[in-house]
Amino acid sequence: MGAAPEIHPRPAAADRRDLAWWVDKSVAILVFTGGISAIVFILGIFVFITKEGFGFIFGSLDIGGFFGSTKWRPTSTPPTYGILALLAGTASVTGLAMLIAVPFSLGAAIYIAEFAKGKTREVLKVLVEMLAAIPSVVWGFIGLMVMNPLIINAFDVPVGLCVLNSGVILGLMAAPIMTTIAEDALKAVPDTYREAAEAMGATRWQIVWKVVLPAAKTGLVAAVLLGVGRGFGETMAVLMASGHSVNLPTSVFDSVRALTATIAAELGETSVGSDHYRVLFTLGILLFVVTFAINLTADLIVRGIRKK
Amino acid sequence: MSQFTATPRNHRQHRRQSVVKAIFLLMTVLLIVPVLLILTFLIVKGAPVLSFEFLFAMPENGMTAGGILPALVGTVWLVTVALLASVPVGVAAAIYLSEYAPDNWLTRAINLAIINLAGVPSIVHALFGVGAFVLFFKFGTSILAASLTLAIMTLPVVIVSTLEALRSVPQAFREACWNMGATRWQTIRKVVLPNSVSGILTGVILEVSRTAGETAPIMFTGAAFFLPFLPQGVLDQTMALSLHLFVISTQVPGVPEGFPYGVALVLISLVLLMNAISIGFRTWLRGRKKW
Amino acid sequence: MVAATTAKVLLRGLSVSYHGKPALRDVSLEIGEHEIFGIIGPAGSGKTSLLRALNRMDSFVSGMRVAGDIILDGRNLRDWRNLYALRRRIGVVFPLPVGLPLSVYDNVAFAPRLRGVRRRAALDEIVERCLRRAALWDEVKDRLKSLGSLLSGGQQQRLTIARALSQAPDLLLLDEFSIAVDPVTTMRIEDVLKELKHEVTIVLVTNLVQQARRLADRTAFLLSGELVEVGDTEDLFAGRVEDERTRDYLEGRFG
Secondary structure, three states, rough: OOOOOOOOOOOOHOOOHHHHHHHHHHHHHHHHHHHHHHHHHHHHHHHHHHHHHHHHHHOOOOOOHHOOOOOOOOOOOOOOOOOHHHHHHHHHHHHHHHHHHHHHHHHHHHHHHHHHOOOHHHHHHHHHHHHHOHHHHHHHHHHHHHEEEHHHHHOOOOOOOOHHHHHHHHHHHHHHHHHHHHHHHHHOHHHHHHHHHHOOOHHHHHEEEEEEEHHHHHHHOOOOOOOHHHHHHHHHHHHOOOEEEOOOOOOOOEEEEHHHHHHHHHHOOOOOOOHHHHHHHHHHHHHHHHHHHHHHHHHHHHHHHHOO | OOOOOOOOOHHHHHHHHHHHHHEEEHHHHHHHHHHHHHHHHHHHHHHOOHHHHHHHHOOOOOOOOOHHEEEEEEEHHHHHHHHHHHHHHHHHHHHHHHOOOOOOOHHHHHHHHHHHHOOOHHHHHHHHHHHHHHHHHHOOOOHHHHHHHHHHHHHHHHHHHHHHHHHHOOOHHHHHHHHHOHHHHHHHHHOOOOOOOOHHHHHHHHHHHHHHHHHHHOOOOEEEOOOOOOOOOOOOHHHHHHHHHHHHHHHHOOOOOHHHHOOOOOOHHHHHHHHHHHHHHEEEEEEEOOO | OOOOOEEEEEEEEEEEEEOOOOEEEEEEEEEEEEEEEEEEEOOOOOOHHHHHHHHOOOOOOEEEEEEEEEEEEEEEEHHOOOOHHHOOOOEOOOOOOOOOOOOOOHHHHHHHHHHHOOOOHHHHHHHHHHHHHHHHHHHHHHOOOOOHHHHOOOOHHHHHHHHHHHHHHOEEEOOOOOOOOOOOHHHHHHHHHHHHHHOEEEEEEEEHHHHHHHHEEEEHHHHHHEEEEEEEHHHOOOOOOOOHHHHHOOOOOOO
16 A cells, blocks of 8 residues: 555544534533423422312312302301302303304314315415414404393393303304314315215215215314313403303303303402412412313323324 | 206205204304404593503592502513523423433323422412422512412423423434434524524413413412502512402402503403414414425 | 555444335444445345444434444443434445535535534635535635535535545445436546545445455455455455455345
């Protein structure tokens, strides 16, 4: 050989943990902290609301009376804390909202995903996304100022702040989100399914009904579940549009009060550490646990789809 | 269609197809149009109230006259502090999930936590804010406590949109960098982040839109019904647009009829404008070709 | 040919698996300093896995497991504490061309910057030299600022080669580099590889048997994850094989 071979640093000498290595390590730790923070926050939420509600659960809570009584009289002497009417309020409003929102949002999702094309599709998607962005206090305001007189005039009732009002408002609120998630679920069905059905001469509707919907079933269930969670947890709109009287509703024109609205309306009047204050946190625990369960179920369903 | 002879069956199917399509279109329209009508109604009722004075004067006479300046300024304070807290944490979390996280139980737990942060009712976030920031950390009812509550609540918005932006950068680019001996962070800084920063920005704007509209989380943590002055720092209380709308439409007698419509219009314009900017920005990004 | 006295790379019982599925089983061989070492075999024979293991990509690819020893310059790769420093010495070209979404200039200056080259003049010199060697300079010299990811497939492949060269590697791993390149350019790059041999040890994975014949000093034949045999390329192509399967493959009877 002519020229002397170029000398490379021996591997042991090159193998130093240099600045870049340490910077990378530090960033890894930093972003890990960011990732973990989500868990810390969700646990923190649970710990802090439990901490405040604890005194009530182990002090004055009488389970039978709590869930079984309709008497929510926190300011009477002696106070009674029966949440049955509040549960009924939340359930009736959410139920009516879903009755309205589920068919319409599934219909809209089917139209956007399976029938609409090109520009129409894009415009509809953007519109739905914008509707989802309207703040809940504005929805409440609409219930108060628009729906209320409409209901009074249309049905000849004295007050228009009722199950019907808040149910419709909540339905309109939840629908865009459900539409978006349901549309994602429909889009996740591979096009090969549609093409195969088309090749056999099926019409667009037959394809949707016999092929796409069954394939997207679980995703649609998840969309509905998330809509339920959203309706269940909604606060401002229900506070403003439901009439806010503790009541077991017998018709859609009855005023009701929801769990969330109760907390929002009464927390400001309580003194820290009082039974009333603590029972409101206990309602918070209930809301947390139920929405957690709903979200967990929806997530498991969606994860199940992805595995397939 | 035209090249086939139309049979009766074909006709029937075609007609049924059109009917079905029309029904779904109707459902979509019924979902969207009423809301558009309501928004138009808000504009018609609210627009006459809007004026320079309405936006930039202090409220007077128990909020039945004057303007909404403290609420407007307060919302800007709340959103800014919330963003300062949530954007760094959210971006870090998204970088971890996209670039570092192994496929294990901890990652699944983080994802579940994010889903639940987004799903927990806003009033529960408010309770948490009271228990943690107002009482335990002794921030009192203040912009700081309210903004931190908002920050945690809207954290999933930043995380999810940042994740989407990071994941849109093809994996092959990362592997090419790693093969040259770049560390994960060097790869992120030189290739991944520069190509996703606009996507992240889209998410941040979306978060502004979400944060500005929230009411329940700030009711007991830092937003006040009425304050005759502007906040001077993060430990002050403040008014906010969203709460102001609630207050003057339900709690204060004698407010002129147009006033709440004006506030609603300002709030919704702010929120929808931010949302539109975010959507427009995203559309523009998708149309731009870099690989 | 001069048999390598000190092995550049020594593989002892190397196995690679992905999520428990074996891709390479119990391979032992030596790669000499400053030789072009060819690896041939049909698709799925474990060629690419071998290269990935050499570059320690198992630390980045989830589910990838490496067993056995890889000894580079007398040091076990397992003992490396800073894998980034290891990879900086090893240039890799994979079959799918990847132009990074940076300017052409920054693509080639990426690796030099990683090892601390900051001076503009020095970077200019490295960029031009590497682009020339990869037979790309004439086509891109007027648009060094345009995005590398928007070049044509063939240009991106040569950009990838230029990037690997810019690492000033002492080990260059090439995985079917000519897939996206036209025959004339392939020939030009092959000439460059022959020159480079005096500075760099080259491992050339190829499914073009004739390319191995033209370039490789010694060649290994892999078949479904196992090493069938290693020998001087001349011997193998002259039919002096130990295993009939090698002859069958070289003569194009399967693959």
